[in-house]
């Protein structure tokens with residue numbers, strides 16, 4: 001059996017097993033969240049050539065330093081890996097504001113506690129770390145450069161470690177650290193004339209509202225259409241704000257969607273009935289727009305994101321114009 | 333592999349023209365689409381570019397052994413001769429849609445057919 005040398009400790013592993021799974025099996029309690037190569041919380045370092053395949057999603061500045069994703073790394077011979085040097089990539093932060101948006105969604109604002117030069121864009125995600133071993137990804141809902149803080153929207157997850165911390169323990173002044181930013185779900189001023197279609201479920205709205213506000217303040221010329229989906233009305237947590245935004249910007253369209261039943265009391269709210277990806281595809285097909293010219297942003301529930309990505313591509317959309325952030329997670 | 337087949341078909345431009353046609357076809361075919369779905373669709377699409385470059389007789393570094401390795405995870409998920417036939421069918425119809433002449437397309441299909449034992453790890 002080949003071995004992983006993890007911070008010099010020897011761990012035998014089965015060929016076909018990921019490094020992350022070997023560390024879990026031998027009770028090294030590695031930090032991780034999604035196991036799908038998306039969240040980047042599991043990052044380790046190595047100088048082995050066996051990591052190349054698991055570096056595809058790692059950004060260039062970290063790649064050259066030997067960072068890779070052990071959940072995506074299946075070595076077939078001995079390999080040495082080490083924990084990341086936290087000074088390289090971790091920034092200290094504190095909570096500067098906390099507000100419940102609904103019973104199940106909390107908004108946190110975070111500020112750096114020391115001078116830093118990290119440039120963070122709306123729509124990217126950062127990895128929050130608390131209690132030394134809980135690390136989870138959250139999307140940036142504003143333009144931090146302009147506002148001077150990072151805004152996050154966090155959904156309560158039953159028995160969820162990080163979301164429980166955010167709801168129960170986080171207070172103004174609470175300390176935490178962050179790694180990042182990551183992700184390519186961003187708006188660039190080159191996109192000014194593109195038609196944007198943004199589709200999100202639940203707190204998948206967070207990166208989308210960040211992108212929308214940035215586009216609008218950039219005087220975006222193309223059409224911007226947001227489809228926000230939830231099961232219950234409560235989950236359309238920015239309904240009033242978005243309605244107002246649509247009233248005041250003639251190129252912004254807001255399409256709320258409920259997959260559950262729509263109560264009579266909401267009859268005047270122009271809510272679409274059905275899953276958000278189905279509603280979006282139906283309306284796009286009806287408009288007979290050319291998918292080639294649309295830039296997509298898809299965030300939230302992994303199945304919705306993957307299905308929508310595939311349907312858009314099959315309808316003629318260009319892959320490099322589909323920005324997708326599935327909120328992947330794994331069972332613990 | 334002779335490069336003249338690749339050049340006659342139209343080289344890199346032909347691959348670029350073919351890749352979306354081909355990738356959309358396999359994604360729409362319910363009998364095989366699950367093999368080709370992925371979070372990172374761009375990376376998957378690039379793999380299909382490698383596939384087409386190989387089949388068109390273009391410059392590549394693939395050997396029987398590396399084709400085996402690339403498809404081994406799929407074989408363990410049940411990849412069989414029916415799937416192979418389906419992919420070959422989509423390759424053929426891609427070539428037809430692009431108007432590749434019969435004598436060239438039959439050479440491409442010959443290259444693809446020749447890999448069956450490696451692809452299916454037999």
Ligand SMILES: Cc1cc2nc3c(=O)[nH]c(=O)nc-3n(C[C@H](O)[C@H](O)[C@H](O)COP(=O)(O)OP(=O)(O)OC[C@H]3O[C@@H](n4cnc5c(N)ncnc54)[C@H](O)[C@@H]3O)c2cc1C
Pocket residue numbers: 033034038039125136137138139140153154155156157158159160161162163164203204206207325326327328329330331332
């Ligand atoms: C790129 C990216 C961006 C993200 N952005 C955001 C964001 O902006 N806002 C946000 O609220 N979340 C976001 N997430 C999800 C977030 O990272 C965590 O997965 C989530 O908050 C749960 O963490 P937890 O520690 O509370 O639960 P955990 O302790 O990780 O999980 C507890 C249990 O709940 C299950 N579980 C976890 N998540 C879900 C779910 N969504 N539905 C059903 N069961 C679940 C787990 O399988 C586990 O069994 C993002 C994820 C990714 C990968």
Ligand code: HEM
Pocket residue numbers: 364367368376379380382383386387394399402403406411415416417419420444445447448451
């Ligand atoms: C017809 C003969 C075939 C040839 C010549 C061929 C060739 C290739 C090549 C060159 C690659 C790129 C490998 C890499 O760079 O990692 C590839 C990848 C792939 N092939 Fe094939 N292939 C064939 C048949 C099939 C069939 C029948 C299927 C499934 C139905 C299939 C599914 C895939 C998939 C899913 C990948 C990407 C794997 C990954 O994500 O790593 N191929 N193929």
Ligand code: FES
Pocket residue numbers: 032033034035036037038039040041042043069070071072
């Ligand atoms: S990227 Fe490895 S656990 Fe998420």
